[in-house]
Amino acid sequence: MIEENFYDSFDTKDNLHFDSKVVHGALGCDPITGAVSFPIFQSATFMHRDFDVSTGYTYTRLKNPTREELERTMAILEGGLAGFAFSSGQAANMSVFGILEPGDHVLLSDDIYGGTFRIGEDIFKQLGCVFTYVDMADTQAVQSAIRPSTKMLFVETPTNPMMKVADIRKLSAIAREHNALLVVDNTFLTPYFQKPITLGADIVVHSGTKYLCGHNDVIAGLVVVNNQKLADHFQLQLKSRGNGLAPFDSWLLLRGLKTLCLRMEKHNENAARVARWLREQPKVKKVYYAGFEDHEGYAISKGQSTGFGGMISFEVDTLETAKALLTKVKMILFAESLGGTETLITYPLTQTHESIPADIREKLGINERFLRISIGIEHVDDIIADLDQAMKQAD
């Protein structure tokens, strides 16, 4: 079969500044029709040009031009070799774990996203894989948790929800020394603030549902890899698990990406203001925010990222205050998820981290007075005023 992929014959625009790359994507406009908005190829199958000649596209489960534009754009943004777009962050993570074989050992961040924890504990453990949870900010602890069978280090940084910061360069060196893969979940910072592959990671994974899409209207997952062997693995996953992102959702992601830099700047700026305000409130006992200068991981953040993102966690004085914040807010929404234009307040104990065993949760500090907030791009004074009036209702 000769594959004449017409889109392959055009150069991608990868020699621009990051702010321009997000706008112009890989090919950007459609080189065939001139459509400025890359078309949604809403087609399950593709006609063959001749006996033994295809257009390079045969069937959307394997490859679709709109999804491919998104995948190439993500590879450019993360500085990787190839990208893959999945039907959710969970689907992307399932395919990452799909690398594992029975007996393989994996080290994960101890306050990993609940869904990732579930993939390990409820699915891959049954297949004979072994998981250890460790504070990835503590490189010594990581070193001593390594086993001969360690195949992968799976890291979130900053973590969800405790905002612990791991040193990607150091973890990469440890992984390399032990012939293990370093996977970084870059959902919280996006490549605008942090590019793990350029710091030594092998695989970057995202819940595209969050900042990349940015509008709370799509469920998506993205993977970017640094070598062909891994690229072949993820292509097989798409083909075999059939978990690729649909053309329309791929287009929504491409559309969301165009404003990524503007949104991230505003999330970052608003979060810094809200975090400082929260810290001064008598009913707030502790604020977890990577951008505080006295945060344990501040120097590491400065060395590997260019911003702190829009996520803040905090502990309040009583369950009443926590309930008031969740239920009395007027503009802010009590909902799970993060990274969208709207400010969302979440209760990790029952919403995002209920899968995590109680003793681990307890140790981390995820208690009944613990809240997480995803700072949106509204006017910061409105966010603060809303939190203030809600908190006062606990009196």
Ligand SMILES: *Cc1c(COP(=O)(O)O)cnc(C)c1O
């Ligand atoms: C939301 C999230 C996921 C899961 O992504 P979905 O798109 O909801 O499937 C994985 N990791 C992190 C850090 C997340 O925030």
